[in-house]
Amino acid sequence: xGCGLRKLEDPEDSSxxxxxxxLKRPQVETKTETVYEYVLLDFSLExxxxxxxxxxxxxxxxxxxxxxxxQGYILAALHPIILSVGRTRSLPFSLLYRAILARPxxxxxxxxxxxxxxxxxxxxxxxxxxxxxxxxxxxLIDRVNSSARGxxxxxxxxxxxxxxxxxxxxxxxxRGCRSPPRSPPRTPPGDRELEENTYSPDLRLxxxxxxxxxxxxxxxxxxxxxxxxxxxxxxxxKGQVVxxxxxDWLELTAAYYRKGWSLVDSFVYWDxxxxxxxxxxxxxxxxYEERSTSPPANDTIVVxxxxxxxxxxxxxxxxxxxxxxxxxxxxxxxVLPTPIIRHDSDGNLATKQVVFLQxxxxxxxxxxxxxxxxxxxxxxxxxxxxxxxxxxxxxxxFGGGYPSALSHLEEGGFExxxxxxxxxxx
Numbered sequence: 001x002g003c004g005l006r007k008l009e010d011p012e013d014s015s016x017x018x019x020x021x022x023l024k025r026p027q028v029e030t031k032t033e034t035v036y037e038y039v040l041l042d043f044s045l046e047x048x049x050x051x052x053x054x055x056x057x058x059x060x061x062x063x064x065x066x067x068x069x070x071q072g073y074i075l076a077a078l079h080p081i082i083l084s085v086g087r088t089r090s091l092p093f094s095l096l097y098r099a100i101l102a103r104p105x106x107x108x109x110x111x112x113x114x115x116x117x118x119x120x121x122x123x124x125x126x127x128x129x130x131x132x133x134x135x136x137x138x139x140l141i142d143r144v145n146s147s148a149r150g151x152x153x154x155x156x157x158x159x160x161x162x163x164x165x166x167x168x169x170x171x172x173x174x175r176g177c178r179s180p181p182r183s184p185p186r187t188p189p190g191d192r193e194l195e196e197n198t199y200s201p202d203l204r205l206x207x208x209x210x211x212x213x214x215x216x217x218x219x220x221x222x223x224x225x226x227x228x229x230x231x232x233x234x235x236x237x238k239g240q241v242v243x244x245x246x247x248d249w250l251e252l253t254a255a256y257y258r259k260g261w262s263l264v265d266s267f268v269y270w271d272x273x274x275x276x277x278x279x280x281x282x283x284x285x286x287x288y289e290e291r292s293t294s295p296p297a298n299d300t301i302v303v304x305x306x307x308x309x310x311x312x313x314x315x316x317x318x319x320x321x322x323x324x325x326x327x328x329x330x331x332x333x334x335v336l337p338t339p340i341i342r343h344d345s346d347g348n349l350a351t352k353q354v355v356f357l358q359x360x361x362x363x364x365x366x367x368x369x370x371x372x373x374x375x376x377x378x379x380x381x382x383x384x385x386x387x388x389x390x391x392x393x394x395x396x397x398f399g400g401g402y403p404s405a406l407s408h409l410e411e412g413g414f415e416x417x418x419x420x421x422x423x424x425x426x
Contacts, residue, residue: 017321020301023299028325032328032360035326036103036329037326038102038332041068041098041099042099042314043099045095059124061075066120073103074155076331077334079097080098081307082337083270085270091349097158116212120209121210123207124205124206125205131269152210152211154226157207160204226264226287230252231268231283231286232252233268234246242270252286256286259297260290263287264289266287270339286334296360298361301330301359303321305352309349310346322357333356335354
């Protein structure tokens with residue numbers, strides 16, 4: 001009997017995760033003027049659990065997160081923990097979402113400055129059809145830019161496929177888009193076409209923005225622009241299910257980080273439509289933010305990390321490493337969930353996410369020599385990191401108290417690769 005989850009793909013990668021960076025480890029661990037603090041919160045649309053708060057809809061997140069906003073935290077990323085696409089039915093925890101909040105560590109200098117915490121707002125955008133298309137995503141980015149001209153900043157989005165609505169709950173959420181068409185794109189549809197179409201509104205995109213009271217917005221938050229960037233991955237499948245992936249994360253993002261842009265969101269269509277050949281690659285789009293000021297170029301860290309769920313609790317995730325990197329000024333900007341789902345040696349459900357962090361480039365005058373033509377690769381060691389107890393305001397904070405999480409990295413794992421980056425993931 002049982003639910004049959006043990007028949008999922010066997011683990012082929014026993015390490016908790018892998019890290020790729022434009023810097024060597026000594027440079028990654030250099031101190032900066034800014035130190036971040038993170039809070040990781042899990043929300044469920046299926047009822048309360050001991051360590052998870054129930055919300056009837058993700059539209060309730062602004063109210064649920066308000067106590068943290070009063071403490072100076074703001075939403076940095078939002079993502080589903082489990083993607084059960086390509087399977088005949090949803091897996092447990094498929095309606096479990098994670099919100100990551102960040103704030104600069106309070107200091108006397110900050111106290112003397114006018115620091116305005118924004119308000120988090122959410123909009124529901126009905127979409128046509130059963131999946132996003134390349135044209136629709138481009139239209140969404142145009143619409144985000146239209147909103148940004150009104151002085152708001154795009155934070156995150158969650159795509160939910162609606163198979164039914166009961167008591168305000170949206171069921172069967174999915175995330176992603178189909179590959180952009182090879183033919184020249186048509187003129188993107190406007191707002192009216194997105195909302196009033198010949199299809200039933202099977203998809204809803206929940207779009208989260210930050211807004212400020214008049215006169216209180218930071219100068220670099222005014223007139224932000226958002227751009228699309230290519231996202232391509234090589235995949236292996238077992239049947240219709242994605243079992244592994246690899247991507248040149250640093251090569252895909254480096255040109256945008258050199259401009260000082262920030263990675264904000266991603267759209268990928270993971271499902272293979274029925275009757276179509278199983279592809280060996282998947283396409284999608286990254287969404288980057290360009291601020292009105294001229295920020296310095298950014299270095300980046302990309303983490304492929306397993307999240308392990310034991311019972312109803314998160315046992316292992318990217319939290320410990322995130323808290324450690326926060327001490328060195330690394331800001332999380334995006335988390336890409338994947339449908340890769342396996343079991344660890346104890347039979348616990350495990351899924352993989354890709355986490356993106358950035359930090360302004362440190363000048364050579366600061367004593368940090370750089371080689372712009374090189375890329376460095378970092379691999380996690382085999383030691384598992386576990387969450388710690390405790391929390392803020394009744395919510396758990398996974399991975400707190402790990403000042404030495406980077407010690408789990410292999411000492412010889414920072415390999416300098418001259419010339420063009422050849423980054424092997426998975």
